[in-house]
Amino acid sequence: MFETIGIGVLVGIIWSAVGYAVSKAKSDEAFDPLKFVKTLIIGIILSSASQGLGVDIATLEGMSTIGFLTAIVDKVSGLFIKKK
Numbered sequence: 001m002f003e004t005i006g007i008g009v010l011v012g013i014i015w016s017a018v019g020y021a022v023s024k025a026k027s028d029e030a031f032d033p034l035k036f037v038k039t040l041i042i043g044i045i046l047s048s049a050s051q052g053l054g055v056d057i058a059t060l061e062g063m064s065t066i067g068f069l070t071a072i073v074d075k076v077s078g079l080f081i082k083k084k
Contacts, residue, residue, distance in 0.1 A: 012043025
């Protein structure tokens with residue numbers, strides 16, 4: 001289980017870094033730690049779900065779970081963290 005979470009954290013970090021690099025290149029967006037943490041959480045959840053279901057991440061992404069999980073993480077985090 002900890003191996004799965006470690007992979008999820010790594011996937012989240014890579015996913016966050018690529019997303020930030022694209023945003024920085026397109027619109028010179030500043031680093032947003034909240035977006036980074038949300039992406040880490042989604043990476044951990046997806047990796048754990050992938051391991052639990054016995055499918056790879058690419059297959060899991062095809063199951064429309066990313067949009068669903070992103071919406072849930074975004075709404076739940078909005079309950080705890082208020083934007084300025």
